[in-house]
Amino acid sequence: MAAFDYIIVGGGAAGCVLANRLSEDPTTRVCLVEAGSDRNARKAIVRIPLAMVTFMAPALAFLGGPKLMSWFETEPEPGLQGRSMALPRGKGTGGSTNVNGQIFIRGQREDFDHWRDLGNPGWGYDDLLPYFRKLERFEILAQPGSAKHIRFGDRLLESQIDPAYHGTSGPLNIAPLRSVNPMAEVFLEAAQQAGHPLNADFNGARQNGAGLYTFTQKGGERVTAEGAYLDPVRHRPNLTVMSEAEVTRVMFDGRKATGIAFRRGGQQGTLDAREVILSAGSFVSPHLLMLSGIGNARDLTRHGIPVIADLPGVGENLQDHIDVTIEYHAKSIAPYGISWRALPRNIGHVLNWIFKKRGLFSSTTGEGGGFICTDPASDRPDIQLFFCTGRANTQAASGFTGHGFLLHVCQLRPGSIGRLALRSGDPAEKPSILYNFFRGDSTMEVLRKGIRLARKITAQAPFAPHLDAEIDPGPDIESDGALDAFIRERVGTLFHPVGTCAMGRGERAVIDPATMRVHGVEGLRVVDASIMPSIVSANTVAATYCLAEKAADLIRATDKGQTTT
Incomplete structure (x- = not known):
């Protein structure tokens, strides 16, 4: 046996x-x-x-x-x-x-219905919603009052959540921000003035709009x-x-x-x-x-x-999100950062973490964001924004000193299809990986439009007291050619690889979906995420938890x- x-x-x-x-x-x-x-x-x-x-x-x-x-x-x-x-x-x-x-976003209904339509019956959005609900303890609903410090628009955030989309007794705690940096609120005000609606729940009935993210956290600490x-x-x-x-x-x-x-x-x-x-x-x-x-x-x-x-x-069908970052220098000390002027506040952040698990150390700095459409004729977002309330960030960190903020522009469905292959038969030798970005059906047009839409948000009046200058790529980088050169030089992935053991029943499928x-x-x-036949329009960890539950x-x-x- x-x-x-x-x-x-x-x-x-x-x-x-x-x-x-x-x-x-x-x-x-x-x-x-x-x-x-x-x-x-x-x-x-x-x-x-x-x-x-x-x-x-x-x-x-x-x-x-x-x-x-x-x-x-x-x-x-x-x-x-x-x-x-x-x-x-x-x-x-x-x-x-x-x-x-730690950002917890499921993706769009169309993502999962596309999985189903590719030859994976039982994997559409309506099939998976019960598993999304099963896995989560959505703190805003499970613990009334946990978001009482967050007003969203003119109402409390918790009053704008539809319980039909959430679970309250699952293993994974999904929490709102413990402390909201003032710059996140500036971003939301500016996004509205730029024409984007507020969205209290990116995992609710619709994904479009600007809002605050929810996180795999509990009591101000990461939940793994x-x-x-x-x-x-x-x-x-x-x-x-x-x-x-x-x-x-x-x-x-x-x-x-x-x-x-x-x-x-x-x-x-x-x-x-x-x-x-x-x-x-x-x-x-x-x-x-x-x-x-x-x-x-x-x-x-x-x-x-x-x-x-x-x-x-x-090893075929490799997909990932692609992302560029616009970096801004701030003239106020509202964004997180290290400076003499911010020293008393930063000491307070240390104490706030030790005694209350709130403040800077309970944040990833990527507090707010949004899902927007670069095609006016479509209502399905193809760009995700991440607004970071400091300059120190995983994908693009110029330093921890000084004050500034970042606005990530992520293309949700790039269209590039890569591959993973053997270098040798030695298990110790890592595989060869090629994404094929900006080849085939993958172009820069969506990212270019996304950068311009992001800049339109930071050009709104709420940013005026805080924004000193755009320092990367810089205000002179405006033409299609200049933006394309910036994208080629700086674009990276969001570290969301999927698809290399895709489920389905066609000749290129690897996994039986049943x-x-x-x-x-x-x-x-x-x-794991390798079985996704196509990438979801959001951070991929939520969909990975869900597919494992199913x-x-x-x-x-x-x-x-x-x-x-």
């Missing part, structure tokens, strides 16, 4: 959901295998929301951020004049939920997948967590997966299981499939890997011989 019923490879959002849900049955033996460290949820650098701005700052590596990061890199991108982009991912139980910006889903069930005797173990391949007997091979502490080992589930993310899950003999047969043979299943879609099994083999599934039900149902869609 196999040692486990399920081995789950990867302890990020999807892996933690599956470990929790599949181990609910005390007769089911579950092992969660993670390459990084365990018990990260209570580490200070993880708990403090503001600490996320330090993870990619080399000068602050002593705080411990790099230990929670794994780095990938694109090939030189032809559409970016040969520039490569760094691609960080979270490492350790909790995965990227340890290091992300480990803290929400794994820590509460660690006591279960049928659940094993094995950390610091790097999986090198899935083992097979013929076309039936039988377990995994791994490296741990310099030693090689194997584990047997009735089923293996890859939840290692959009870079590692397809890489492991290829190393295990599942992928494009020609490429596998070229690298000396015996072919188990010829699935050419493995069972989560890999086509053409037995005993092997994939459940996948857990599908796995349990199909393994009991039930039929489900």
Whole structure:
């Protein structure tokens, strides 16, 4: 008999959901295998929301951020004049939920209905809404009064939330800002004057408009997948967590997966299981499939890997959001920053965090934003804005000193389709990644329009007492050609890779949407963001939690011989 019923490879959002849900049955033996460290949820650098701005700052590596990061890199991108982009991912139980910006946005109805229409029955918006509600404890509704400090427009924020779209008893706490920087309110006023409506709930009936984000936080601290889903069930005797173990391949007997091979502490080992589930993310899950003999047969043979299943879609269909940042210098000290004038206030922020878990340290600085349409004939947003109430930010941080603010312009559906491929058959060698930005159907037009719409917001009167100057790209960068050059030089991803093991039933599909099994083999599934057939129009973590919740039900149902869609 196999040692486990399920081995789950990867302890990020999807892996933690599956470990929790599949181990609910005390007769089911579950092992969660993670390459990084365990018990990260209570580490200070993880708990403090503001600490996320330090993870990619080399000068602050002593705080411990790099230990929670794994780095990938694109090939030189032809559409970016040969520039490569760094691609960080979270490492350790909790995965990227340890290091992300904590913004919780589901996406648009059209995103999920598109999944359904691509050949994935049961994956439309109406099918998934119950799972979005199941996973969340929406604090504004679950804890009346928790948002009494936030007025939105002329009313309290909590009075503008429709409970039909939210859950109140799920594992994942979704909270409003503990403290709202005055600059976030300036942004909202300016956005209205620029013609954008206010939206109290981006996860409600509509996504359009400007508003304040909600976050995976509780009591002013970050909530990770480990803290929400794994820590509460660690006591279960049928659940094993094995950390610091790097999986090198899935083992097979013929076309039936039988377990995994791994490296741990310099030693090689194997584990047997009735089923293996890859939840290692959009870079590692397809890489492991290829190393295990599942992928494009020609490429596998070229690298000396015996072919188990010829699935050419493995590693294809790579998608991500693309983003540029407009940076502004402030003449007021309202934005967060370090200066002599702000010293008394910053001392207050330290005390406010220690005693109340409020203030600067409970913020990621990305407090407000919006979803806007660059096409006047459409009411479906294609741009997401992130307004950051300080200059220190993960994607673009010119420094922590001085005062300024950032406005991110993110293209939600870029149209570029990339790929992930083997460099060799050595598991230690990271895969080759190419996004193909600004090639094929991917152009700069939407980002260019988005920059102009963002500038229109900061040109409104509410910003006048605070805005000194636009310092990047600068006010002289106005023409189409100049903006295109700026975009090519500065554009990056929002670190939302999806699609490399897309579910569906076509010839390029990798995963069966009814069972989560890999086509053409037995005993092997994939459940993480890599199965999304197309990217959602929002930060991807919410959709990842949701798909894992649904996948857990599908796995349990199909393994009991039930039929489900």
